[in-house]
Amino acid sequence: MEQPFRMKSNGQINIVLHSKNKPEPKAAGQKEMAKDSKELEFLKEIDEELNHLVGLEEVKKVIKEIYAWIIVNKKREKLGLKTGNQVLHMMFKGNPGTGKTTVARFLGKLFHKVEVLSKGHLIEAERADLVGEYIGHTAQKTRDLIKKANGGILFIDEAYSLARGGEKDFGKEAIDTLVKHMEDKSHEFVLILAGYSKEMDYFLSLNPGLESRFPIILEFPDYTVDQLIEIGKIILQEREYVLTPDAERRLRDHLVRVKSRLQNGRFSNGRYIRNIIEKSIRVQAMRLVLHNDFNRKELMTIRSSDLVFPDED
Structure with missing residues (x-):
């Protein structure tokens, strides 16, 4: 057919x-x-x-x-x-708050649905979860983590930190253990390494044989100002809040300034806008309490004066 x-x-x-x-x-x-x-x-x-x-x-x-x-x-x-060899180990490159963990979690559910993974759960880890304090400790910690991820996805953020200490650092032992298991157990779990683009590129340059083991490399670009506003509105809508037109204009102006100042720099994207929203909700709550104003419209409205930005704290 x-x-x-x-x-x-x-x-x-x-x-x-x-x-x-x-x-x-x-x-x-x-x-x-x-x-x-x-x-x-x-x-x-x-x-x-x-x-x-x-x-x-x-x-x-x-x-x-x-x-x-x-x-x-x-x-x-x-x-x-x-059939092609279905190696699904991946590398995610991009700044924080660009959706890397969200996509990893979605892939776990997808791979479970199509019976590539038996469970589809996500295990998040960083250097401290893999690297031990003495010889042999790192390999054991890494194996234990892989065992927890069996049937799902092992997501290691800031993976480049495993190579920071040079040849004598235990991070190299973690990398070697990961490589061995991602080959021996390629159909039992999916490994996703994530981190800043430049650092991940450098990480790969230190391990020439590593890139070929990750056939899928995804770039997660920074969000535009319009996209950040959209994310902010989604967060607010989920919590049954709305921005006034003045508040939206002020938020947009702030994001334009921040992104202009951080050109090609590190920006926390979705996390940044989420932090602004959460802080502003607290400020709005204090305003309502002080004015004893609890009608439905005011309970749902974030005004320009409620917005608090990190550089204004």
């Missing part, structure tokens, strides 16, 4: 709704059609969930490509055709 997906050269997915092949026996054909319909339906679910993520257009496109690749490999395997 014709595949429900076709990949264009630009990476987009074409959905094939009708097959021109000769019909299969009724029972078998209906079963296959039901399965194909389920896969198509799940692709639509992926689209819908990814649309809730602000920005990240290239990341979203690659995720859908990965799903299509997994499905097509299953179809090829079923027909006795050669």
Whole structure:
């Protein structure tokens, strides 16, 4: 039966709704059609969930490509055709607050749904969770962490810190242990290394054989001012608050100034806007208490005077 997906050269997915092949026996054909319909339906679910993520257009496109690749490999395997080696270890590069952990968690659910991973849970870790204090301690800590991640995703943030101490640092032992297990147990867990772009590039330069073990490298760009405003509105909407037009203008002006000042620098993106919103909600609460003003509209409204920015504390 014709595949429900076709990949264009630009990476987009074409959905094939009708097959021109000769019909299969009724029972078998209906079963296959039901399965194909389920896969198509799940692709639509992926689209819908990814649309809730602000920005990240290239990341979203690659995720859908990965799903299509997994499905097509299953179809090829079923027909006795050669399949590509599905190594799904990844590297995420970008500043904090750009959605790396959110995407990792989504991939865990996706891989569980398509039976690539048995559990699909996410284990978050950093250098201190892997590196021990004496010889042999690091390897054991790293193995224990991999065991916890079995059936899911092991997400290591600021992974470049494992190479900071040079040859004698125990971080190298953690890297060696990770490499061994990601090869020996490539179908039991997915390893995602994450961190700032420049530091991750340097990290790879220190370990020439490492890059080839991560066939999927995703760049998470900083959010634009419009995207940050959209994220802020989503956070507020979830908590049943709204910005006044003046408050939105003041927030936008502030973000423009901050991003201009931090050109090509480090910016915490989603975390930055979330911190502003949370602080402003507390300031609004104090204003309402002082004025004894608790009508529904005021309880939901964040005014310009409620906004507090980090450089104004």
